[in-house]
Amino acid sequence: MYKAIPLNDGFYIPVIGLGTYKLPNPDDVENIVKFAIDAGYRHFDCAWIHENEEAVGKAIKAKIIENVIKREDLFITTKVWNNFHRREKVMEKLKLSLREMKLNYVDLYLIHWPIGFNETSKTVPLGDGPGAYSDVDYLETWKGMEDCLSCGFTRSIGLANFNSEQIDRILRHAKYNPVINQIEVHPKFSQKKLIQFCKEPNIVVSAYYPFGVGEQTGTPRFPETTVLDENIHRIGRKYNKTAAQVVLNYLVSLGLCVVPKSESNLRISEYINIFDFQLEPEDVVYLDSCNRNNRICTMRAFMDHPHYPFRIEY
């Protein structure tokens, strides 16, 4: 069974979504997304910055034409990138993503990061210093998100990479509350405090980098830096599952949704096949004990940005 969890606005999010960051060239992306739909995925975690939304959209259209799915079966997320935090730009960028994907609406629109860059800056202005930063407050960006909701271009709105103080500030000013905060979570970076914080306002946490792989060197350093250690492989053997399936099952059992990325058909099939076993308490205790506060996606180059989210504990 493919589970979905309720959002605070009445919609449901399927707990497993296919991450689409760093998926390869457009033809491959189209085939990967088609394969994933056939394998049962109904949730795709997209973003303008991934530069592949057109190919994702082609795959969706093809599968709708083939009668494999209807649009309403899918949960499509996209995100507004840091250069476009001005209120009017937020909707302009969503319309662009919709045009690329040939959709009338997305299910979820997220502010990708609380930190804004100037519209004329590079998309990732490494080494360009504070002159590349915009002074648009993310509260203004949130108003743009609410505009998109009111106009029906998205069903739900949310955040990514926001810390507890930033979420609290949004909640104090929002007309519509965020439904999601998408953050890095894996056994070595358990984020227990931020997850707990999100419970009270009923904000679902979506876990990216579920295997703690990341791409610090430009290519995934797998399996050396993964969270999938020999003990997790051993746990997997008990249930006839892989270590990756154990980690995804564990994260979902915590009430999170997860967005692993893969371009391997084998692993795409593997990640969605995690709902037929339940970890024994001793295995959960081991996974809980793996935390090392080991954040991979630090965005350290932008530490001096006034809205850099990782200066406080959570």
Ligand SMILES: NC(=O)c1ccc[n+]([C@@H]2O[C@H](COP(=O)([O-])OP(=O)(O)OC[C@H]3O[C@@H](n4cnc5c(N)ncnc54)[C@H](OP(=O)(O)O)[C@@H]3O)[C@@H](O)[C@H]2O)c1
């Ligand atoms: N909101 C944000 O700021 C943010 C930031 C980062 C990511 N995200 C989202 O989260 C998604 C997931 O993040 P991610 O894709 O970077 O990390 P991830 O899902 O933790 O890692 C996936 C990487 O690990 C590799 N991998 C997994 N199992 C493997 C194995 N057994 N052997 C070899 N390689 C293996 C995959 O390669 P294969 O493709 O070959 O399987 C892939 O490159 C992204 O696609 C994106 O949608 C959001």
